[in-house]
Amino acid sequence: MGMTVQIEPADKSFTVEASQTILEAALEAGITLKHSCRDGQCGECRAPILSGAVSYADPAGIKLEQSDLEGKTGLMCVGHATADLVIEAPEVTELEGISVQKCAGRTMAKEAVSDDVAVLKIAPAPGINFAFKPGQYLDLTVKGYDTRSYSMASTDADALIELHVRKMPDGAVSPFIVDELKPKAIVTIEGPYGTFYVRDSDSPIIMVASGTGFAPVKSMMLDLVARGNTRPVALYWGGRCQQDLYMDQLCQQWAELNRWFSYIPVLSDSVDEGWNGRTGFVHQAVVDDIADMSAYEVYACGAPIVVSSARRDFVELCGLEPDRFYSDAFV
Known part of the structure; x- marks a missing residue:
């Protein structure tokens, strides 16, 4: 017999079986709880537990905080209900x-x-309306290969789903996708996943991307432009070298056409000949430019070290409210 999970303040509920994680059961019931990695590493799915208890199959293999150990919060993507639960998850109404x-x-x-990034465009099967919020990701399965997660760089108003795939030197899947996958190939897509999307507010926005972490940022920006956004948005896009900023021209065009948008590219490794832009760590460039982030929302995506460093320094050094830091780390 399953346990009941009650969500406050949305007054929604669903049933979770012993074999399911709380997130799995919620998604099966059509309820999207906050999440990103789905394997207990990023902490995005952490939610306050108002009553009840959660257990973990492998507590040593996940990133638990003291509040999780005390039962005050829980990681919903790897947690199993051991009693009826009441959790706080106000975000569910935004993803109905x-x-x-x-x-x-x-x-x-x-x-x-670029030398190691390919833009892939996929058409869902006829009759499928693959609805998603700009910033979410999907799971892609190519026959004979493991499943991998990729952020969508398009919006669901587009006919094709756009993915940005970086070839990892020791990757089991990405080298095949970048070098060998042919047009017209049949693949499987599953999603959308994640709660990385622009919240509805009046706060100015800082976007931080590293490498192909630009993909969900592109989706968000296309949506903001289409909706006539006027909120100030500053995009800091970091790469090792200039070719890592593989859609630099598009960002420059956004800056030229939208007074509310500013674009700051940053290179971290060897500086290319003729480069006159910013150098160093991309999150440090943000700290240098915006000393007081107390009024901002931040959306960060890319390498885990970039996301975690940004979260730490923006909160500790610049006064960012912790619950206004939204992220999707490529764990």
């Missing part, structure tokens, strides 16, 4: 109407945009 689905897709185009 979006549910996880699994379907076939066909690769319609692939373009190399």
Whole structure:
């Protein structure tokens, strides 16, 4: 017999079986709880527990905080209910109407945009409305290979789903996708996942991206432009070298056409000949420019070290409210 999970203040509930994590059961019920990595490493799914208890199959293998150990909070993506639960998750109302689905897709185009990044465009199966919020990600499965997660760089108003795939030197899947996957290939897509999306508020926005962490930022920006946004948005995009900023021209165009948008590219490794832009760590460039972040919202995506460093320094050095830091680390 399953346990009941009550969500406050939304007054929603669902049933979770002993074999399911709380997040799995919620998604199955069409309720999207806050989450990102789905394996207990990023902490995005942490939610306050108002009553009840949560257990973990492998507590040593996940990143628990003291509040989790005390039962005040829990990681919903790896937690199992040991009693009826009441949790606090106000974000669920913002994702109503979006549910996880699994379907076939066909690769319609692939373009190399740098030495190690390819832009992949996929058409969902006919009749499928693959609805998602800009900033979310999907799971991609190519026959014969393991499943991998990729952020969507398009919006659900587009006919094709755009993914940015970086070839990892020791990768089990990405080298095949970048070098060998052919147009018209049949793949499987499942999603959307994640709660990385722009919140509805009047706060100015800082976006921080490293490498292909630009993909969800592109989706967010396309949506903001289409909706006539006027909130100030500053994008800091970091790469090792200039080719890592593989859609630099698009960002420059956004800055030229939208008075509310500013773009600051940052290179961290060897500085390319002719580079006159910022250098160093991308999150440090933000700290140098915006000493007081108390009024801001931050959206950060990319390498885990970039996301964690940004979270730490923005909160500790710049006064950012911790609950205004939204992230999707590529763990």
